[in-house]
Amino acid sequence: MFAENAVPSLAAAVRIPVRRGLGESMTDEGKAHRLTVLGAGVMGLSITTTALGHGVPVRLVETDPQRLARVGENVDRQLRVARLLGALPAGRPVGEFTTSSTLDGAQDSTVLIEAVTEQSDTKSKALAEASAVLAAGTPIISNTSSIPVDELADAVTDPARLIGVHFMNPPYLIRAVEVIRGPRTGDATLAAVRDLLAALDREVIVVRDAPGFVTSRLLHPMINDAARIVAEGVATAEQVDALMQGCLGHRTGPLRTADLIGLDNLADSLWVLHQRTGEERYRPCEYLLQKVRNGDHGRKTGRGFYEYGKALP
Template structure:
């Protein structure tokens, strides 16, 4: 597998929460970013959110404050064919097999030979996603963490199809973006979500049983175990629908009762309580 990749032009496909964070992080690292989505409204929202996040993250770490420079490096588009000049790609579309099959297939047909395609998913095995393309050797899992500009470690997951060249290129590209990579073998949920989703699910069980309220659960996990965020805060940030879907994927692939989603989690999602993005989850964000 050969490539002319320089690593300086990256296409981010999907302008949701993770796509916004990825575009922000890569632009902050000095890369030229193409943010793609089928919705022009989503793209407009993404640019506004990046501008807001630059200010917010700058309060946490002054090194993350470079608003005009970041936005100048991000251009947007609605046609996946625009990704043809990119040196590497990160796919962040919704966790739906039909959507991912369509997008990955199109990207595979558009990109130059040897260009690595990073699939960002919460739990779907990378080998499954790679099978949606004609060149599965160029597909690799890239599990970014939210918020991406603040999280410097990235879980990288090659499938049985992924070539050694793809792994090397993707690690180099993420390194240029200031990310430290940890490579793990392909498995549903990988390492981080296989553990994290269990913790979130158990926290929901504790809440449903009346053992403690959300603030107490999260405070104990932060204060006693040193977590930066508690499990219910984390779930609200990720999106309760994404948490539910991840648990369902883990349950289906692992066939283990421990991954069965808590009933309260299903009820929240069914009622539209999805976390930060809907204004209410385990906490209220309407104010």
Template sequence: MAGSASDTIAVVGAGVMGRNITALALGRGVDVVLVDVSGDVLESARAEIAQLLRHGQFMGAFPASQATGTLTTTLSSGDVADADVVIEAITEDASLKARVMAELSATVPAGVPLITNTSGIPIAELAKSVQRPAELAGVHFMNPSYLIEMVEVVRGPQTGEDAMAAILALLGRLGRKTVVVRDAPGFVTSRLLHPMINEAARIVAAGTASVEDVDQLMHGCLGHPTGPLRTADLIGLDNLADALRLLAERTGNSTFEPCELLTEKVRAGDLGRKTGRGFYNYGEVLS
């Protein structure tokens, strides 16, 4: 298995990140088994993944000569058993991730790497739930995964050489550039980005500057591609709030707790692009 190319991957969770990762793999010619607990979510996912593939092709994100992989959707986690690599991409809930990882670990045969797309839960923590901790690692894909070439790979304390080789081989086949980091709460990207977004929201709440002005300054002065608050809308404000709470709990730093403006928006259901309104108004609900 070490260093081998993957013909089929399983993606567990058909939310925003699961759809993005699936589109990336399909566009690179890798077959995908996409698993979710909701048939309606899977139906919606199929339609959006087709849109993402078209957009990726338009943007030149996929090799022009590459045949698109085959997508299979299923409600049964048992259908991951024949995959070469399994990627967990469910919501950022530590207890739920632990239960899902335990189920997946009991389903796949030895030698199949398990990847978690967690944005900040330590791999060592999730490794307690799996049967073979040496086969578990983190890969933090960014949104949109089919356009952002860099990924953060998190090697847990128990992650083995074979699993790392297979995971890096898969990411190479997907055309991703990788940086391998050590395990820690929030790793690198979330530990830096999420508190910055939280502070940006606090600045807006204090009346120091508008949402637009904060993003314009961060873009024009500091080179942030989209600005922190537009980025927050892309992440999903509910996902961001969950990740900040986890970061606060696991570091003991209460300043990482989501600020009141962020929690207010989550309570109101203004979750960003996926609901049509977050820090910005997008005019309609996006599927």
């Protein structure tokens, strides 16, 4: 068991004052946004960075002690990168930042975001633990890329407060977010999450619940096909991405995108789509699965479809 930790380099940060408009940090009820994020993986760290950079306080919960020990330096690094890229409001103090290995202290959160591994059992367990701790009615967001929200809602004491928000990686650079309203998601939950995302200056696109929603349902089989093309020797990864960028306007190319997503996460999402739809096009190809088995998970491990020299810290 680890005690709660204030991150030294960010502990002195202050909440920005109350104001309405772009990047404001108050809810519609006049309460300051206080965000809890579960999971300090790639997405959890990037979501945390986005919120802090917009002045929103964050409590980041991570049960892995080694990962928890690196949280402060990793968030500091991402904040520096985001500022250099002009992705955060200029001159705005970062939100107050604390870390913990437990949900103790999360009771005063205005919203909780679950950003754990893309596996239904793991997410359901995290959501059940969170809903047991949070105050009644507190919205819970699952940052799922493929698992139907209504499937996860059974783990929550009040399914009306669960909603999906699919942040793209890295969230501080990609403003558009896919918001998934499950059949049991309440109006108050949707309104509260819209309010939070407005404070983070995100562009909200609300879609109905389904396996993979819109983005993963379209992107992931394209990546799967791109991997098959490389495996068959038709073209190299570089050639596939160059053609998709130059001819079809894909910003990074499907295989560089896969490395950014994480090939392990991509395979998990494809399995979810395959199991929920029965469609063979979603079955992860052997070339992708072999990379996952070899530990070549993409940018975060230093090698995927491309070589990066070193893993992300």
